[in-house]
Amino acid sequence: MTAPDCDLCRGEGGIVLFRTAVLRIVRVENPDYPGFCRVIANRHAKEMTDLSAEERAEIFDAVVALESAIRRLLFPDKINLASLGNLTPHVHWHVIPRWKTDVRFPDPIWGPTSRTGVVPAPVGNLDDRIATELRGALHRP
């Protein structure tokens, strides 16, 4: 089920790191927040309660696995999780590492910035490292 005018039906929404029949996990290219990823439902549904219990469980598992991977790899001061979708009403979860020295902390990431941020420089190929962690955590027999 796709919607012709939906950005997340027409495109992947980022660099795909992991994919199942239900969802894909993509990395968001935003230098202010290294490791910022999204979990995106493959089918077009507006709300979590428009999905089946099985689809929801798989999405929540992916959000948790991503939080865990990002914490292990990047040691953020806080993780922000959010499913908003006011502009793109197709279920997608933001999993955002935050540092006390980032451009907006402690404000949410959607507001204006007031300073230059300092965030860690990822070591090695961060996409590969996140993808490896996800494969380990989300492997289904």
Next chain:
Amino acid sequence: MTAPDCDLCRGEGGIVLFRTAVLRIVRVENPDYPGFCRVIANRHAKEMTDLSAEERAEIFDAVVALESAIRRLLFPDKINLASLGNLTPHVHWHVIPRWKTDVRFPDPIWGPTSRTGVVPAPVGNLDDRIATELRGALHRP
């Protein structure tokens, strides 16, 4: 486990509508968003991945039940779900009904307002009606 300087350890964080050993669901008093509720972990944990799998599952079930109750009672245009905690690093989920005519739509609720909002006036005692829906959805035998 409580933290002496944590607002969500020292207080309930809102009007309690439902409670288990793991969590409480509270209604947030914010006239811009009738039905705005939070799911708050009872014990002090910074991130979802600091909780057990069982605690996480119970919290996600509560978030889903709340989304479902708010949709049935208030017919919002969108639901926003978020666990941020930059200022209060104690797991709590915002479950926020949004209307296209509210004070900030389509922006997230944490930014400035640019207009007077129009949102539905709840019929009857909304707290009681949400609590009744939650008891029905989250009853554990």
